[in-house]
Amino acid sequence: MASSNTLITLTGATKIYGRRAVLNEVSLSFEAGTATALIGRNGSGKSTLLAVMAGLLKLSSGILQQSKPKLRIGYAPEAFTGTKLPAEQYLRYMGQISGIPDAQLERQITGLLEAFQLQPFRKEPVISFSKGMLQKVNLIQSLLGEPQLLLLDEPLSGLDLPAQHTLIDCLQELKMKGTALVLSVHEPLCVEALEAGVHVLQAGRTLMVTSADKLQGTLTSCLLCTELAQHEQQLITAMPGYIAVRPVQAAMAGRCTEWTVETAFADTFLLHILQRGGSVISVEHGRNRNLLEEWMDPKQSVEENAG
Amino acid sequence: MRPLIAYMLKSYSTSQRYFAPVAATIIFVLLLYTYKPNPVMSSYAATGILLFIGCAWMGISFLNHEQAVLRQITIVHMRSSVKYNLGGILTLAVLTTVLSMLVVLYPVLTGNFAEPAGLYRLTLAFAGHLLLGMLGVSISLYLQAAWVPKASYATGLLLIILIVSISSFKLADFIPGPVVPVLLPPAALLMDVLTHADELPPAAVLGTFAHALIYILLLSAFYLYRSGRMDYGRHL
Numbered sequence: 001m002a003s004s005n006t007l008i009t010l011t012g013a014t015k016i017y018g019r020r021a022v023l024n025e026v027s028l029s030f031e032a033g034t035a036t037a038l039i040g041r042n043g044s045g046k047s048t049l050l051a052v053m054a055g056l057l058k059l060s061s062g063i064l065q066q067s068k069p070k071l072r073i074g075y076a077p078e079a080f081t082g083t084k085l086p087a088e089q090y091l092r093y094m095g096q097i098s099g100i101p102d103a104q105l106e107r108q109i110t111g112l113l114e115a116f117q118l119q120p121f122r123k124e125p126v127i128s129f130s131k132g133m134l135q136k137v138n139l140i141q142s143l144l145g146e147p148q149l150l151l152l153d154e155p156l157s158g159l160d161l162p163a164q165h166t167l168i169d170c171l172q173e174l175k176m177k178g179t180a181l182v183l184s185v186h187e188p189l190c191v192e193a194l195e196a197g198v199h200v201l202q203a204g205r206t207l208m209v210t211s212a213d214k215l216q217g218t219l220t221s222c223l224l225c226t227e228l229a230q231h232e233q234q235l236i237t238a239m240p241g242y243i244a245v246r247p248v249q250a251a252m253a254g255r256c257t258e259w260t261v262e263t264a265f266a267d268t269f270l271l272h273i274l275q276r277g278g279s280v281i282s283v284e285h286g287r288n289r290n291l292l293e294e295w296m297d298p299k300q301s302v303e304e305n306a307g
Numbered sequence: 308m309r310p311l312i313a314y315m316l317k318s319y320s321t322s323q324r325y326f327a328p329v330a331a332t333i334i335f336v337l338l339l340y341t342y343k344p345n346p347v348m349s350s351y352a353a354t355g356i357l358l359f360i361g362c363a364w365m366g367i368s369f370l371n372h373e374q375a376v377l378r379q380i381t382i383v384h385m386r387s388s389v390k391y392n393l394g395g396i397l398t399l400a401v402l403t404t405v406l407s408m409l410v411v412l413y414p415v416l417t418g419n420f421a422e423p424a425g426l427y428r429l430t431l432a433f434a435g436h437l438l439l440g441m442l443g444v445s446i447s448l449y450l451q452a453a454w455v456p457k458a459s460y461a462t463g464l465l466l467i468i469l470i471v472s473i474s475s476f477k478l479a480d481f482i483p484g485p486v487v488p489v490l491l492p493p494a495a496l497l498m499d500v501l502t503h504a505d506e507l508p509p510a511a512v513l514g515t516f517a518h519a520l521i522y523i524l525l526l527s528a529f530y531l532y533r534s535g536r537m538d539y540g541r542h543l
Contacts, residue, residue, distance in 0.1 A: 051379070051539075051540065054379070054383050055382070055383065055386075055388070056379050056382060056383070056388075056538065056539040056540070057538045057539070057540065058536060058537075058538055070386060072386075073383055073386070074383075075379070075380065075383040077376050077379055077380065079376055080376055080380075081374045081376050081377065083318065083321075083374075083377055084318075084321040084322060085317065085318060085321055089317070093310060093313070093314035093317070094314075094380065094381070094384050096310035096313075096314075097310045097311050097314060097381065097384040097385055098384045098385075138380075141380060141384075142380075
């Protein structure tokens, strides 16, 4: 249920391109003063979800609801390309289009250009910038006017270490002031520094909604079982200690389900599966996996796809 | 809306994509006035058609000049894709107005006419040029890369529409009924009214202008309606 702090709510959001569902029945809401990291491997639907929330993509089905009719949204897309306009002029135009008062805009542009060490390049055309500098301009335009909802698609991509820390400082300050931050990330740095909630996406579906500390260094168990009916599986995903589920093909048993759960709850899960008519193929206890990094690692998806 | 128009004008002029359509229009107008003296309204009818073609070309180059990712960002800052697209139409209207003024005033200032043009004829010529220019722009709205991704198809379609519009009187002979006069862009009608403006009663001239204006408004309104329901991905 949406609280009074909720800025934006998605219910059953589905986006279909051709015959492929890029987002599939995703439901989530974002509250003021919170940070949420969208994680998942390449092609899991993170960028699409951000573009939907920015109002750039229309949903094939589902509802996108904003708490205010004119919510101030900041959006930094993943692949920012240059413009022939000088950096300072481009940022000024974007701020003016957003309706930011001139004095505030000038102050903010100067401050952000200095913070991101772009002040010496402010008169140069953006198109001549390196990848990291382009990303800085991209991030600065999204931060203008202190948006109520800030959507960042892989914000650390291409940034050097000082710029990464500058960005995180800015984001922490905005979060404290009440901005809802939503970031798609492939690095744990942002998630940890912003104490972000984690929304894991896989093939356009919500795999789990959890927190970073739960995904890091948790003692987990892997339960390989025969497949249960869809509604039974859904019941299990709501049980305490549940972390993730994925379908697998076992050599002897055919189509199976691999449940990743917290070891402390493993017995409860096994009992539940057996009571619902499932068979246990194998149990692997005590894997101290860093699931946060595992879900962020694009290499794994490549390996899986190749496999 | 003003900052958006200022940004679009700056962005388009910096991209230099305006050069080919604007230069081509100006060169053809200069060629037309190589010899003098010229008849007033017939000359304006000819330059009006040049502006119709030039503005359609300029429209496509303008609508395709901003990269998809930059367009996404501008739409988010504007908080409405419909307002963003309306800003595009208004920016093109500003450019068309400037071009119309140049094309209408050039022969007067250089003394290319056989007789004084007079305020009435100048006003008619300016309105006619503006309408023909915006008619070209409103056709180009539907041929930008976001609507017709293949540039060769867009160019082919534009040429067909321009040729059919200019030769609509001949087409009307082959296809009787209201289809040709109602459906096709009224470029030939405007050209005809400008050519015969001296003989026609003002009501007939204004009627044709109103017809063209309604045509432009309908095309623009449907474009805005559709563009509000479109996706703005990073590959458009």
